[in-house]
Amino acid sequence: MYFDISALKGNNAYKLMTATIVPRPIAWIVSQDEQGRNNAAPFSFFGAMSGEPPVVCVGIGTRPDGVHKDTAANLHIGAGFVINMVSSELMAQMNVTAIDFAPGVDELQAAGLEIAASNKVAPPRIAASPVAMECRVQQHLDVSAHRRIIVADILAMHIRDDAVLDAERCHIDTPRLDLVGRMHGGGWYSIQNKLVELPRMTEAQWRDLTPSEE
Numbered sequence: 001m002y003f004d005i006s007a008l009k010g011n012n013a014y015k016l017m018t019a020t021i022v023p024r025p026i027a028w029i030v031s032q033d034e035q036g037r038n039n040a041a042p043f044s045f046f047g048a049m050s051g052e053p054p055v056v057c058v059g060i061g062t063r064p065d066g067v068h069k070d071t072a073a074n075l076h077i078g079a080g081f082v083i084n085m086v087s088s089e090l091m092a093q094m095n096v097t098a099i100d101f102a103p104g105v106d107e108l109q110a111a112g113l114e115i116a117a118s119n120k121v122a123p124p125r126i127a128a129s130p131v132a133m134e135c136r137v138q139q140h141l142d143v144s145a146h147r148r149i150i151v152a153d154i155l156a157m158h159i160r161d162d163a164v165l166d167a168e169r170c171h172i173d174t175p176r177l178d179l180v181g182r183m184h185g186g187g188w189y190s191i192q193n194k195l196v197e198l199p200r201m202t203e204a205q206w207r208d209l210t211p212s213e214e
Contacts (some may be wrong), residue, residue, distance in 0.1 A: 017045075023181025023190040027058050028084040028094055030108070030115075031074035033125045038115075039070045039192050040097040040107040040126070042086065044182035054154035056083065062146045063100065065205075069105055079137045080121025081152070084129035087134045088191050120155045121122065130177040132158040 005013050018024075027046035031039050045059030060072040073079055086094050095164035096111035117212070118134050120165055125132035135152040142148050165171040174192075181190040201209075 018182075019184040022183050024183075026086045026094070026180060026182055027056070027074075027096070028086050028126065028129065029058065029071050029081055029121045030084065030125065031069065031079070033074050033104075036122070037104060038106050038123065039074060040111070040113070041069065041071050042094050042098050044069070046083075049151070055138070056133070056152055056154060058083075058150045058152070060148050060150060067148065068148070072150075075137050075140075075150050075152075076123050077139060080118075080155075081135055081137070082118055082123050082125045083133040083135055084126040085125050085131035085177070086180045087128075087130050088180055090126075090128060090180070091189065092178055116158075118156075123152060125158060128180070129179060130160040132160075163203050194207040200212060 002018060024044040025046055027043045027185075029041055029043060042173070043058050043060060047057060049055045049057050049111055060069055060075075062068055062072075071081075093111040093113055095108040097113075099110075101107060101110065108124075114127040116127040118125050118132075121134045121136065125134070133154050134156040135154055137150055137152050139151045141151065159172060161175065163173045163176040165173050175195065177192075179192060182188075183190050187212065
């Protein structure tokens, strides 16, 4: 079926996107306000945009009243923050941090999460997270009055020791991280439980598999 995005009403375009762009990794962001108070919240409009230099982007909407969420307000250009990845055992605590608490509430404390000091940025990381990326905001892109895209550089990464196969070559046992992805609709997530390997072919290999027309 064909959908003309310009003809859709309300949040129907959002519904189509979240139902089909799946699974989406979750950026569980820890940031700090000007008073140094911690804030934590999950965002699934998130992805890796560049490997060299390492750059990620996160899309953050406003609150229903149009005011920027605490995370967006904290992530001014140059600000440091941490993206923590979510494992299945952390889903319940991640869900607590998704609550629209009043500004100034420490979601990390509300969710009973232990923190660990970061190396290059002021906000701490979530100690139990299997992967944490210390980042710095490079730029903002306000695509509308209600949506801001954060472009950030990755400065450092923390990866759980038992998932590191070869530190020198940066080989990681990804399934061991047990990462969760956001799926369709409200409250649906995916957990890594089915993997399919499909090696990338060279043109020569493809030609060997393709019948000749001669």
